[in-house]
Amino acid sequence: MRELSLHILDVVENGITAGADCIAVRVEESAPDDRLQITIQDNGRGIPAEKIRSVDDPFVTTRTTRRVGLGLSLLAAAARRCGGDITVSAPPGGGTEVTAWFRRSHIDRAPLGDVASTLGMLILGNPHVDFVYVHRLDQNEFSLDTRDIRDQLEDVPLNDPGVIQHITASIRRSLQDLAGGDIHATTREDTDGKDDH
Amino acid sequence: MAKMTIEDLKRIKEHTLKATALRQGDARVKITVHMGTCGIAAGAREVMNALMQEMAEADRQDIRVVTSGCMGMCSSEPNVTVEVLDSEPIVYQHMDANRMRQVFRRHALLGEVQTDFALAKM
Numbered sequence: 001m002r003e004l005s006l007h008i009l010d011v012v013e014n015g016i017t018a019g020a021d022c023i024a025v026r027v028e029e030s031a032p033d034d035r036l037q038i039t040i041q042d043n044g045r046g047i048p049a050e051k052i053r054s055v056d057d058p059f060v061t062t063r064t065t066r067r068v069g070l071g072l073s074l075l076a077a078a079a080r081r082c083g084g085d086i087t088v089s090a091p092p093g094g095g096t097e098v099t100a101w102f103r104r105s106h107i108d109r110a111p112l113g114d115v116a117s118t119l120g121m122l123i124l125g126n127p128h129v130d131f132v133y134v135h136r137l138d139q140n141e142f143s144l145d146t147r148d149i150r151d152q153l154e155d156v157p158l159n160d161p162g163v164i165q166h167i168t169a170s171i172r173r174s175l176q177d178l179a180g181g182d183i184h185a186t187t188r189e190d191t192d193g194k195d196d197h
Numbered sequence: 198m199a200k201m202t203i204e205d206l207k208r209i210k211e212h213t214l215k216a217t218a219l220r221q222g223d224a225r226v227k228i229t230v231h232m233g234t235c236g237i238a239a240g241a242r243e244v245m246n247a248l249m250q251e252m253a254e255a256d257r258q259d260i261r262v263v264t265s266g267c268m269g270m271c272s273s274e275p276n277v278t279v280e281v282l283d284s285e286p287i288v289y290q291h292m293d294a295n296r297m298r299q300v301f302r303r304h305a306l307l308g309e310v311q312t313d314f315a316l317a318k319m
Contacts, residue, residue, distance in 0.1 A: 121246065154210065
């Protein structure tokens with residue numbers, strides 16, 4: 001994947017397929033520690049204990065449409081390429097937690113990319129699911145919880161196109177502010193999404 | 198917290214409530230963007246972005262957009278399925294932002310199937 005936000009989109013879609021109705025994404029960047037960590041936690045039905053060790057094996061999948069599962073194996077490969085790794089665990093409360101970390105300054109680390117449209121389309125495409133997004137960059141933090149927005153909107157559906165455009169634009173602005181002049185914490189918009197497998 | 202002012206949300210809310218009151222009823226068109234790993238890697242997010250813009254411009258309450266997983270036709274991704282009420286669902290293949298805009302304006306809004314991009318009837 002060309003952007004880390006596409007990996008996020010992919011893993012979140014896994015959680016939705018597993019029946020989750022609330023998904024929390026946390027991005028933590030630390031310049032002093034030279035680390036970028038992404039945590040995605042869902043409350044779906046979870047991964048069976050006997051499969052959890054083989055999640056990054058592309059030939060292990062629960063899907064029925066084809067015999068290979070690529071999502072987590074691609075993320076694992078991306079992380080290991082950058083001096084990081086992934087862990088997949090089943091928290092006591094149920095669901096699945098995927099954590100991937102990267103050496104932030106590694107030359108092969110893909111940019112975070114367009115997180116705003118990733119979140120916008122997740123909200124648009126999955127109106128029954130709530131999303132929590134927290135992004136921490138050193139001391140600064142941005143957070144968004146669709147449950148708060150739902151409260152304010154009252155009867156208006158969260159996936160109304162006007163609402164989505166507004167949410168996407170404001171996430172984009174906030175993340176740009178968060179990144180400030182830091183070129184490593186990109187919110188790139190000019191991506192065409194073609195993957196170089 | 199985001200710079201999503203409560204006033205902005207209120208404004209959107211009032212606008213949407215008015216629009217919804219004008220056209221009550223169920224969805225007439227359902228557009229599914231397939232977003233498995235294969236679709237995402239092939240550019241489904243850009244397709245979805247274009248669709249979101251078109252939806253906001255068209256301001257139609259009877260069109261519903263959903264995402265789904267992989268259909269097993271990974272080599273033709275990004276795939277988009279358009280279902281118009283009382284007609285066969287059409288799967289479009291190798292979509293990009295421009296094709297999506299065309300399919301939205303011609304098929305979803307006017308009912309003209311864009312056979313050049315179609316992969317299959319379901």
